Amino acid sequence: MKKLNLLFFSLSLFACGSGNSESSENKNSPNASIEESIASSNPSYDPNRGVGKFTDVEVSPTLDAALASKGQGAFDVKCSSCHKTTDEKLVGPGWKGVTQRHKPAWILNFMTNTDEMINKDPAVQAQLELCLVRMPNQNLTDDEAKSLLEFMRQNDGVK
Incomplete structure (x- = not known):
């Protein structure tokens, strides 16, 4: 049992790597290649929205500071136990730049429809292969997810 715990602990520490050795160009290219592959193999799949009820989400060009504050809470x-607001990976990937890499509908669908996205979305499955830990469903309400999206936007520099 001790060996199993040690193995799990070791995998948890090193599952996603340090994330410091890659340039930002290298981090973006796998996503682009995944999306191209998805589009060619499954023309009905939309990598801009993922899987879920959110389809076309419009966000304001300016930040809603009150909503972002709720999102930070x-x-x-x-x-925060699994994600950092930097590009550093913890258990899951860091959040820096997430709103530039994914559309708002995709982010909201992933937060509110986690299990379906993990099961059906090839981009999420590719991320799972890197991190080796399945994100648990946090049972977020739509309002909580929208506040988290606004916090992510604030984290990415929207003012």
Whole structure:
């Protein structure tokens, strides 16, 4: 049993790597290649929205500071044990730049429809192969997810 715990602990520490040795160009190219592959193999799949009820989400060009503050509270309680707001990987990937890599509908669908996205979305499955840990469903309400999206936007520099 001790060996199993040690193995799990070791995998948890090193599952996603340090994330410091890759340039930002190298981090973006696998996603682009995944999306091209998805589009060619499954023309009905839309990598801009993922799988879920959110289809075309419009966000304001300016930040809603009150909503972002609520999102930071949700992050502190439900997300910070596995994610950092930098590009550093913890258990899951860092959040820096996430709103540039994914459309708002995709982000909201992933947060509110986690299990379906993991099961059906090739981009999420590719991320799972890197991190080796399946994101648990946090049972976020739509309002919590929207506040987290606004916090992510703030984290990515939207003012």
